[in-house]
Amino acid sequence: MINTNHTMVNHPVWIDVDDKIKKEKDNLVITYIDDEAKCFEANIYRMSEYAKKIDADFVILRGSTQTNTQQEIFRVQAFVEVYDRTIFLKSNVYIKDNCPNLFDVVPSGKVGIHDLDIPGIHKQEFGIHRRKKINLLKYEALSKFPAIDAQINSAIELEADLIKTCYDNSVIICDRQHAGLFNPITFEFRKEGVYDSLWMEINLYREGFEVFELDDIYNYNIANSSNTKK
Secondary structure, eight states: OOOOOTTTEEOOOOOOOOOOOOOOSSEEEEEEEOTTOGGGHHHHHHHHHHHHHTTOEEEEEESOOSSSGGGGGGGGHHHHTTSSEEEEEETTBOOOTTOOOHHHHSOTTSEEEEEOOHHHHOHHHHHHHHHHHHHHHHHHHHTTSSSOOHHHHHHHHHHHHHOOOOEEEEEEEEEGGGGGGGOOOOSOEETTOOOHHHHHHHHHHHHTOOEEEOOGGGSOBOSOGGGOOO
16 A cells, blocks of 8 residues: 655645636647746747747746646646647747647647657566556545555556556647646645656546647757757
């Protein structure tokens, strides 16, 4: 059983943030940047120029509003519910000058996201990914049940095994109907866990959204523009 001692876990209770949504365009490009992450400001500027090029609104979510930085990405949900289509970009994503309109790349009705294909890289890495996913599902179960018995544990392992992907949430293209992808984590989990991408992977599986596998060329994360891929 997972130790739920309060000194060992974080308490990511979702806070209803009053993010002002001033919609002018049908589509949106959105990112989140920590106020201390000044090294990504150049990337943010390139994102804003890209939004102009594809005729979309551009929103920067700033500041720490949640009890864990990983939760900030889920603030995007309120915006996805308003716009026809949304492109989410993590702040370390560098948009090249020749990047096409990702709304044209990803068909409407599908979620554009990159699968790291961990099983194809190394079985050991996939095993680590699976264990992290099982841990997260156990934290969720402990928010509903006083203990995890053999039956619950079997159900958790089955769900983890059914999710045969490893999605990277650095770049996401989605429609209004996909707002459930950003359903937040509302239960306790260990502070050292990096779970935002894992939870979104679980959301994708549970919601049954159709996925368009985004090519790695559109998912390349970098802070230094001099090292970008050709």
